[in-house]
Amino acid sequence: MTRTKKTYTFLVFAFLYAPIVVFIFYSFNQSKSRSNFTGFSLRWYIELMQNDRIISALQNTLVVAVLSALAATLLGTAASLGITALKKAPRALIMNITYLPILNPEIVTGISLMLLFVAAGTFLGISLGFWSVLIAHITFNIPYVILNVMPKIRQTDKNIIDAAMDLGCSAPQAFFKVMLPEITPGIASGALMAFTLSFDNFVISYFTLGSDGFTTLPVNIYTSTRRGLSLEYNALFAILFVTVLIFLILMGIADNKAASKNPNSAKQIRLRN
Amino acid sequence: MKKIILCVVLLVIVTVFSGTLSSCGANRETLNLFNWGAYMSQGDDGLMDVVGEFEKEFGIKVNEQYFDSNEQMYSKLISGSAEFDLLIPSEYMIARLIEEDRLEPLNFAAIPNYEYIDDAYKGSTWGYDSEDKYSVPYTWGLVGLAYNTKQITEPVDSWDMLWNEKYKDKILMFFNPRDCFGIAQKRLGYSMNSTSRDELDAAAEELKKQRPLVSAYIQDEMMEKMISGESYLTPCFAGDGVTIMDSNEDVNVVFPKEGYNIFVDAMVIPKGAKNKANAEKFINFINRPEVALNNILYIQYSTPHTEAYKNLPEEIKSNKIIYPDGETIARAEGFKHLPKETSDYMDDLWQEIKFGN
Amino acid sequence: MIGLRNKTKLTSAPYIVWMAAFIIVPLAMIIFFAFTREDGTPTIDNIIGIGRWLRVFWNSFCLAFLSTAICLVIAYPMAYALSRSKVKKQRTLLVLITLPMWMSFLLKTYALMTLLEDTGIINNLLRMIGLGPYHMINTSGAVVFGMVYDFLPFMILPLYTVMIKIDHSLLEAADDLGANNRKTLMKIVLPLSLPGIISGITMVFVPSVSSFVISRFLGGSKIELIGDLIEYNFIQKHNPHIGSALSLILMIVILILMGIMNTFDDEEIGEMLI
Numbered sequence: 001m002t003r004t005k006k007t008y009t010f011l012v013f014a015f016l017y018a019p020i021v022v023f024i025f026y027s028f029n030q031s032k033s034r035s036n037f038t039g040f041s042l043r044w045y046i047e048l049m050q051n052d053r054i055i056s057a058l059q060n061t062l063v064v065a066v067l068s069a070l071a072a073t074l075l076g077t078a079a080s081l082g083i084t085a086l087k088k089a090p091r092a093l094i095m096n097i098t099y100l101p102i103l104n105p106e107i108v109t110g111i112s113l114m115l116l117f118v119a120a121g122t123f124l125g126i127s128l129g130f131w132s133v134l135i136a137h138i139t140f141n142i143p144y145v146i147l148n149v150m151p152k153i154r155q156t157d158k159n160i161i162d163a164a165m166d167l168g169c170s171a172p173q174a175f176f177k178v179m180l181p182e183i184t185p186g187i188a189s190g191a192l193m194a195f196t197l198s199f200d201n202f203v204i205s206y207f208t209l210g211s212d213g214f215t216t217l218p219v220n221i222y223t224s225t226r227r228g229l230s231l232e233y234n235a236l237f238a239i240l241f242v243t244v245l246i247f248l249i250l251m252g253i254a255d256n257k258a259a260s261k262n263p264n265s266a267k268q269i270r271l272r273n
Numbered sequence: 274m275k276k277i278i279l280c281v282v283l284l285v286i287v288t289v290f291s292g293t294l295s296s297c298g299a300n301r302e303t304l305n306l307f308n309w310g311a312y313m314s315q316g317d318d319g320l321m322d323v324v325g326e327f328e329k330e331f332g333i334k335v336n337e338q339y340f341d342s343n344e345q346m347y348s349k350l351i352s353g354s355a356e357f358d359l360l361i362p363s364e365y366m367i368a369r370l371i372e373e374d375r376l377e378p379l380n381f382a383a384i385p386n387y388e389y390i391d392d393a394y395k396g397s398t399w400g401y402d403s404e405d406k407y408s409v410p411y412t413w414g415l416v417g418l419a420y421n422t423k424q425i426t427e428p429v430d431s432w433d434m435l436w437n438e439k440y441k442d443k444i445l446m447f448f449n450p451r452d453c454f455g456i457a458q459k460r461l462g463y464s465m466n467s468t469s470r471d472e473l474d475a476a477a478e479e480l481k482k483q484r485p486l487v488s489a490y491i492q493d494e495m496m497e498k499m500i501s502g503e504s505y506l507t508p509c510f511a512g513d514g515v516t517i518m519d520s521n522e523d524v525n526v527v528f529p530k531e532g533y534n535i536f537v538d539a540m541v542i543p544k545g546a547k548n549k550a551n552a553e554k555f556i557n558f559i560n561r562p563e564v565a566l567n568n569i570l571y572i573q574y575s576t577p578h579t580e581a582y583k584n585l586p587e588e589i590k591s592n593k594i595i596y597p598d599g600e601t602i603a604r605a606e607g608f609k610h611l612p613k614e615t616s617d618y619m620d621d622l623w624q625e626i627k628f629g630n
Numbered sequence: 631m632i633g634l635r636n637k638t639k640l641t642s643a644p645y646i647v648w649m650a651a652f653i654i655v656p657l658a659m660i661i662f663f664a665f666t667r668e669d670g671t672p673t674i675d676n677i678i679g680i681g682r683w684l685r686v687f688w689n690s691f692c693l694a695f696l697s698t699a700i701c702l703v704i705a706y707p708m709a710y711a712l713s714r715s716k717v718k719k720q721r722t723l724l725v726l727i728t729l730p731m732w733m734s735f736l737l738k739t740y741a742l743m744t745l746l747e748d749t750g751i752i753n754n755l756l757r758m759i760g761l762g763p764y765h766m767i768n769t770s771g772a773v774v775f776g777m778v779y780d781f782l783p784f785m786i787l788p789l790y791t792v793m794i795k796i797d798h799s800l801l802e803a804a805d806d807l808g809a810n811n812r813k814t815l816m817k818i819v820l821p822l823s824l825p826g827i828i829s830g831i832t833m834v835f836v837p838s839v840s841s842f843v844i845s846r847f848l849g850g851s852k853i854e855l856i857g858d859l860i861e862y863n864f865i866q867k868h869n870p871h872i873g874s875a876l877s878l879i880l881m882i883v884i885l886i887l888m889g890i891m892n893t894f895d896d897e898e899i900g901e902m903l904i
Binding site for chain 3: 005008009012013015016017018019020022023026034035075076078079080081082083084085086094097098100101103104105106107108109111112113114115116119135136138139142146171196199200202203207217218221222225229233234237240241244245248249252255256
Binding site: 033035036114117118121122127128209210211212213214215223224225228 | 303305307310334335336337338339352353354355356357493494496497501
């Protein structure tokens with residue numbers, strides 16, 4: 001890399017990381033202030049551990065993220081298989097509708113689901129809560145799974161499936177033994193994307209929450225900013241930052257190992273990313 | 274690679290679900306509370322964690338949600354997306370809810386501690402709940418003007434300061450129409466409860482003129498901005514003003530000469546609440562003298578609770594911002610529930626001020 | 631084989647039901663609310679009334695266009711540099727770009743506020759070297775800054791994805807045939823990266839134009855966007871009819887813009903979003 005390139009990359013990263021450095025730095029502040037550093041302390045980390053509200057919001061967020069990613073992955077993968085088999089016209093129609101939640105602003109998706117849930121809830125005599133947030137997240141996640149899985153299905157050679165079946169595989173066998181391994185990378189990256197998007201989603205949760213005390217972390221952060229956001233949140237995300245960093249590094253090491261074993265897969269990994 | 278991912282995913286699932294399942298496993302009694310942000314002691318500064326204590330003693334899980342204006346509370350309540358058991362709105366909103374038949378009459382037999390509430394703040398005295406059937410007062414207070422004495426050396430005694438060009442970008446304003454209009458109306462010498470379109474138009478004109486000077490329209494965040502010295506001037510609820518003064522000694526709170534708002538916030542139960550008995554238990558609990566004392570020490574608003582007031586430290590009782598003298602109170606005006614036509618018109622003007630062409 | 635194909639089709643059934651219930655019906659509800667009054671009678675007043683909010687629409691689109699343009703200008707060289715570095719290094723840099731996406735966007739935006747305030751970190755640093763203070767917070771500039779910051783990775787990633795697919799030998803061939811760097815960029819890299827540009831624009835523009843968090847944190851609810859107006863009509867004041875009308879118009883305008891943009895590119899939309 002040339003020098004200008006290096007400087008440029010560095011500047012962009014400095015821009016991306018400046019606020020993160022700031023909030024992690026202040027997580028070690030002794031006082032409540034988020035702009036005046038009075039001394040180093042682990043106070044906010046200790047208070048975080050004792051704050052049931054934040055911990056339970058974190059658990060809620062993870063529950064919604066895991067469940068919605070799982071459900072979206074199942075529904076989305078099955079849908080991708082089926083959609084690929086459809087004729088062109090219905091396929092195009094379904095795909096265009098599938099893009100809607102991606103192209104639509106989140107606020108529109110959020111309020112449209114809220115309107116539906118309120119109507120359905122009034123009809124069934126239930127109020128919004130965990131269920132409505134979960135359904136909203138699944139709905140929002142499925143398109144990303146489909147968009148990750150579909151290209152993989154299309155890349156798969158139809159002939160190997162036929163070959164497997166000619167050799168005596170039943171259709172499910174052919175799917176699990178031949179198709180699935182081919183599209184697994186797409187499923188995995190779709191699931192990961194769904195999890196990530198759900199974990200940080202604020203707008204859709206904000207509009208589909210009810211009164212049963214079920215809140216997610218982003219919503220909690222938003223409502224807490226009214227009183228000046230507690231530095232416990234900074235501590236929480238500092239921990240999360242380190243966790244994700246370690247996770248990504250481990251994945252990188254594993255990738256490198258795989259790459260050195262099989263030089264071809266390096267390129268595949270790059271493309272997948 | 275796959276193994277790592279699998280392990281991590283499983284680990285996350287197990288930890289997460291173990292936590293959630295244990296918390297919602299038993300079919301516990303609940304109470305859905307809809308409250309202003311940071312309007313109940315949470316166990317900071319050595320004070321009682323009111324909600325936590327209640328949960329422990331009664332085995333009732335309290336789900337707290339927050340609003341930042343009476344209008345927002347009302348909007349959520351009627352949207353049908355939520356079912357609350359207990360609300361803490363202000364007097365004019367309570368009057369509206371009663372008029373629209375949206376509240377449950379309270380079972381005062383379950384709230385013996387109601388005897389501690391000072392008659393001066395009850396609905397029958399104020400007129401927001403003429404038979405004292407629906408509400409139990411929680412706090413009261415005035416709306417004052419907080420300013421940074423280091424940055425503003427001229428005398429501050431008028432709402433005019435919020436329109437002073439010198440302090441452009443250093444002025445904060447409330448986020449909701451009713452409080453903003455109240456200030457503008459008082460400044461013009463009108464009543465805060467005026468239904469005259471001309472007076473409302475004039476007030477809106479003032480707020481429009483003020484807009485370029487305002488740094489931000491916010492609610493509770495004003496405390497942080499005043500404490501850090503980021504902003505110099507803000508209207509505020511007296512209790513919040515005192516909280517600011519505790520953390521920044523440069524800040525002072527005055528009650529402008531043109532007049533200002535006095536409010537009572539009270540606890541009410543919305544119609545059809547599923548856990549009405551739990552809500553009444555909570556109202557009774559929070560009015561136990563020692564609980565009420567702890568709570569009011571935390572939120573720093575003025576208390577209508579006679580026993581809690583008696584036991585307050587002398588310096589708080591003598592604090593003229595929280596417990597102003599009769600003359601100061603006499604200059605204040607309470608909000609009345611406005612006719613729908615007027616409040617719709619005010620809201621329309623407000624949207625015009627904030628979003629208009 | 632035909633039997634198998636038909637059976638395979640069936641696996642999309644659960645999704646199609648889901649899609650109908652949670653994408654189509656909710657949109658139908660928005661349309662219903664947009665064209666009715668409180669008492670349920672039909673009206674087009676809600677839609678016509680939107681003329682009142684032209685300034686907010688204009689503001690939102692201007693700020694979103696500006697932030698999208700800035701993102702593109704910053705991201706393009708970045709993605710190009712990234713795609714041309716060594717494989718191992720690429721992976722590290724990619725991790726560094728993805729990592730901020732895991733941090734709460736609310737918390738980051740809030741941190742930006744503490745950076746930009748009059749008594750914030752940037753002004754404090756400037757003061758040390760005898761400059762400023764500069765008023766930045768609660769201005770349109772701060773809102774654009776927040777949008778660029780929050781959505782920049784969403785521009786870099788799709789650009790990177792297409793650029794990495796550009797065959798090295800093509801560039802070498804251009805070089806051999808005497809094209810200079812500029813020419814190679816204009817004639818080869820730019821056309822080939824068009825799908826990435828389009829999906830990057832989509833992924834930055836849409837959340838920018840509809841945001842209400844950024845304008846509240848960094849614009850002090852003074853720089854108002856369409857998102858704020860919609861939020862106001864649902865959360866601050868319960869008026870789903872006006873709110874739905876606003877949402878519907880916003881959605882239609884965005885879909886038209888995206889449609890126009892996609893005529894520049896024959897690949898299916900969405901394909902490149904990943």
